[in-house]
Amino acid sequence: MPLKPFEAIVIGSGATGGVAAQTLAEAGVRVLVVETGPDLSAQEALGSEPSNSMRRVRGLLSGKHRLQAQHPGYWKHNPLLYADEQRYPYSTPNDQPFLWTQGRQVGGRSLTWGGITLRLSDLEFKAAERDGHGSSWPISHQDLDPHYSALERQFAVHGNRDGLAQLPDGCTTAPLSFTPEEEQLARDLQDSTDIKMIHSRGFSAHQPSAECPWPPSSSPGSSLSAALSTGRVEVLSGHLAERLLMNGDQSRARGVVVIDQRNGERMALEAALVVLCASTIASLRFLLLSEGSAPEGGFQDPSASLGRHLMDHVSTCRFFAVPSRSGRQPLQDQDPTSQLSGAGSFFLPFGSLPPQRDGLLPFSRGYGLWGAINRFDPPWWLKRNPECRLGFLIGHGEVLPSAQNRVTLSESVDRWGVPIPHISCRWGANETAMVAHMHKMMAEAIALGGGEIQPLTNLVKMPLIEPVVSNMEAMKAGAPPPGYYVHELGGAPMGSDENNSVVDAWNRLWRCPNVLVVDGSCWPSSAWQSPTLTMMALTRRACLQVLRPQSA
Incomplete structure (x- = not known):
């Protein structure tokens, strides 16, 4: 499809993606938001009873929601907001289950977010x-x-x-x-x-x-809506962001490769800035695919810690x-x-x-x-x-x-030949x-x-x-396995030294500074508070900083 020139590509349309698009667009930047899943209407996304209950039955019987049905939110929301696990698979060691809740639609998991906003101290x-x-x-x-x-x-x-x-x-x-x-x-x-x-x-x-069809806690009901109202934002739904496109010396990204979910066709999209907001595990998969194994050479992670310290x-x-x-x-x-x-x-x-x-x-x-x-x-x-x-x-x-x-990246691949994430936690x-x-x-x-x-x-x-x-x-009496609380964090932590962190204090990849990593993957520790407000605050801070003339 023909796309007008964009100055920034935001990968993901959930809580952080909406804030990134709004912050950049309100500053005058032309933004393309890339989302893997469909662009649903509010009525389609929220659904109603008894249709939602019928979808739960189909999701469980078909195996599409075998793991995600463990989360209480699945029994509250429209099951359409929980991704098909057969279409978007991942692997784990046999003795280490991980319950990954995936929101593959415009708005992402912000449409099922509980809406608790706590600051970190x-x-x-x-x-x-x-x-x-x-x-x-x-x-x-x-x-x-x-x-x-x-x-x-x-x-x-x-x-x-x-x-x-x-x-x-x-x-x-x-x-x-x-x-x-x-x-x-x-x-x-x-x-x-x-x-x-x-x-x-x-x-x-x-x-x-x-007047208010979308939950105000969701990006379509708040930040993404505000971004679209500027006229500087376009949403490309139904396209999975696969990896970065790098320049010749691997010092900067020149864009991203996306995969059309209808037919598997790949397309190169170019922009001067890439903001990664895909959610922790999806972002880590994207970064691992974009590292040294990319065909034209990937960015460098001097810390060799990319993907580690998942929480x-x-x-x-x-x-x-x-x-x-x-x-x-x-x-x-x-x-x-x-x-x-x-x-x-x-x-x-x-x-x-x-x-x-x-x-x-x-x-x-x-x-x-x-x-x-x-x-x-x-x-x-x-x-x-x-x-x-x-x-x-x-x-x-x-x-x-x-x-x-x-x-890490599994030896197994998805239907488009892309290695699936292997989660060990x-x-x-x-x-x-x-x-x-x-x-x-x-x-x-x-x-x-x-x-x-x-x-x-x-x-x-x-x-x-x-x-x-x-x-x-x-x-059950004990603690559910990791992933259950839908607060996965870490794997590309921010820090003050490139030898022990993946991004700097402004959320820039150390050796590829026009890529911002602002979702939960950039956290060096998990804290105890619900993380979404802090993710959005980090996003706003990083996007405002990258707009300043002195920002390298």
């Missing part, structure tokens, strides 16, 4: 200086603060100013109200000296309308019941804003300062517990005890970077100890609130699907 950015594990970030909270603030204002996210060292306050609007049962839990925890409960920060649940947040979940303080009817029928969402929930934000129990902490770094009560209850007649409300606590903890956890002793501590703190908090921990199948009647739900990873 310097306790996370500089953690390695404290405990010697891995490398610290070459930036601090101060470097990202203006970009955090700009994004929080643009998205009008909800949240309190809580004054916590481990969770910097942002430019938020008023928090959403707690449910009556959450208010009671907050009162019950007030006397605890080291368990603090705060309003979650982020987006409210989306209420589709003709995800280690997670575990507990469901519980508390006495209802709001009757039997679903609260959401009376108040749609009470639906579970990024802002419609709460946090126990221990962070890097988790409470000590039974002596010294047996692990490094920290975690938070995200929770909600009475935000996802089924009709009363489906409950085992109609007089109770349902709650959950989910821990997500920082994972120590390990060189053994990595993405497992939890270590530190993560196992952290999960045990999470369980102790969950039990303590729930008991203080007068709740009772039970398996979800003991709380809710589930005709027909109970065997499926019982075998889901979220129902």
